[in-house]
Amino acid sequence: MQNAAASTPKFRRLEADFRRQRLIDATVKCIAEHGYAATSVRQICSKADVSPGLLRHYFTGKSDLILQAYAQLIDKFSTELKSALDDHSVENQDEKDDPRNKLKVFVNTCFNGTMQEETTLSVMLAFWSELRLDPMMQSNAKSLCSGYHQQLVDVISDVALNEGNQDEVDPSLVALALAALVDGLWLQMCINRSTFSINDARLACFGLLDGFLFCGTNEQWLQVRAAGRLDQH
Amino acid sequence: MQNAAASTPKFRRLEADFRRQRLIDATVKCIAEHGYAATSVRQICSKADVSPGLLRHYFTGKSDLILQAYAQLIDKFSTELKSALDDHSVENQDEKDDPRNKLKVFVNTCFNGTMQEETTLSVMLAFWSELRLDPMMQSNAKSLCSGYHQQLVDVISDVALNEGNQDEVDPSLVALALAALVDGLWLQMCINRSTFSINDARLACFGLLDGFLFCGTNEQWLQVRAAGRLDQH
DNA sequence: GAAATAATTTTACAACTGTAAAATAAGCCT
DNA sequence: AGGCTTATTTTACAGTTGTAAAATTATTTC
Incomplete structure (x- = not known):
């Protein structure tokens, strides 16, 4: 009634x-x-x-809903990454195309936007743990991961080539290390949230790149790095 | 009957x-x-x-059992780590005390024994994801993590001091980066198992340490590294 | 305003959950 | 051999789970 x-x-x-x-x-x-x-x-x-x-x-059911929630989570980050990489607010086209700069933008985006929200991180972690059991989720994840992993490899190759280090740098190893470091930092932000800052996370990533890509040979990068160190305090 | x-x-x-x-x-x-x-x-x-x-x-109940399973998982790795660090089969006492060597042993242990078993890794991941919700688990985890994190910081400080780099190296940042990289690699071994080898994982860790600790100043380490590169093929 | 449509709620159900307590029976002691 | 202890199984239960289908009712259409 x-x-x-x-x-x-x-x-x-x-x-x-x-x-x-x-x-x-x-x-x-x-x-x-x-x-x-x-x-x-x-x-x-x-x-x-x-x-x-x-x-x-x-x-169709609970698992369908969860699957779509996962897809959306992934998509949000993927979109943020894309839009950060071709951000038109950057005036200088040369700087935008500089592979070093692309790496910097990648790292920064990993610890900005969605990926610094506690909710996003903990849900992402929950999904990671279920990923192994759900083939549907796996294919969702692959569409993101394998895509941006290859992109990472390419950018790193470019850096090495630009700076004449192509013989010393193993791009796929560096990409693996960077991706794993980012994942690990996300994980730790979930579990030990208070023990370090977002800036520490960024510094860790830049430090890793410095080492693998021989920052010593790149003066511009050294300046960026020095600036980062100052920001820390 | x-x-x-x-x-x-x-x-x-x-x-x-x-x-x-x-x-x-x-x-x-x-x-x-x-x-x-x-x-x-x-x-x-x-x-x-x-x-x-x-x-x-x-x-006492299901959650008690699960808690003890988690404690045991952590304990197993912790024990492996301890016994690897004071392994008496190493003849040379000087080499054993060398902090560079300690780091090497740490990294190797992270990808040997329990931690290379698929079961251990996926269960660890599952626990990570529940950690946030269970205070009991959290205190279990802290007993391991905070312990070995501080140890890592100390060893890294020693390396920097030994090699006169104490002004350039930030031990707690390096420890954070190494711990996160290891976690991230474990994570990826769970999810993308086939895309890289255990040796890649080790190389990634050594590479990170190389960079953060300025391997260029340490010839012995360069040799170990070169040997590692050869192993890869 | 009445009928048609379909978004939303309600009710129903069989399977499963963790736990509690009672019933059974294996192994030890005398 | 018989009794005692207690490890193990059995049964019971109240609550929850995901899903299915039927019952409502808000909105649109005529």
Whole structure:
């Protein structure tokens, strides 16, 4: 029975995309708050201010919703990375194309935006741990990872080539190390959050690149590095 | 009703420690196989060839068992690390005390023994993801991490001091970077297992140390490094 | 304003969860 | 051989899980 004239309706019918997004957001929040294992359909729907039955009106099931939440998380970072790399606010085209600069932008983006939010990091960690068990998630992850890993290898090759170090530098090893270092720092930011700052994380990455790419041969880079050191205090 | 004379008994009473260990092992296997979220009491007990009720005879509950499994995982690595660092099979006492050598042993141990087993890595990852939510686990983790992190800082300080680089090297930053790199490589070994070898992982760590500690000033280290490069092929 | 549409809620269900307590039976002691 | 201890199994239970389908009801259309 619906109430008389002036009463508020029991619910409102909203646009499909809006509801879908609300459910996805609620999923991420639940995983961040209670962990992957303790996240249930009823919990998600309650956080989305929606009855439990609605989930299956917009998604095939719980795992479908979770999969899409993961895809969106990945996509957000991927987009931030792309837009940072061809940021048109940089006036100097030469600087933009400088592979050293690309690496700098990459590292900075890894510790800005989504990736410095506690929620994003802890949910990402939860997904990593489930990745191994879910082939669907794996293919999602690969679309991001293998893409940006190859890009990293290319940029690093460019740096080495530019500076005449192509014989001393193993681009795929450096890319592996940098990617792993970033992952590891994300992990530690989740677990030991307070023991170091975001700037420490950046310095660690720049330090790694300095070493692998022989910063000693690149004066411009040394200046950037010195500036970074000063920022720290 | 128990069967006639020559029949096998329904079960055997075993030593407490043995049963406890079997349950712990089963827990680790379950988490490795089906993930943290999907690991149930009945599953664990079935893998330990034991009826579900027995769990609560040896542990306060499921979470107690899981906690002890985690503690044991951490302890195993911690022990390996300790025994590697004061390995008496090394003839030369000077070499053993050399901080450069300690770092080498540390890195090698991180990718040998337990830590190269797929099971250990994936279960460790699962625990990392739950760590944030469980204060008990956190205190377990801290006993390991904060301990060996400080040790790392000290060793790195020694290297810098030995080689007259104490002004250029920031030991806590280097320790952070190395620890994070190791974690990140473990993570990647879980997720992208096939894309790189254990030797790549070691090379990445040595490369990082090379850079941060200015290997250029240390000829002995350069030789070790060159040898490592040759091993790769 | 009435009928049609479909977004949303409600109810139902079978399977599973962790835990508790009672029932069983293996192995030790005398 | 028989009784005692207690390790182990069995049974029971209340709560939760994901999903399915039916019942509502807000909104649109005519």
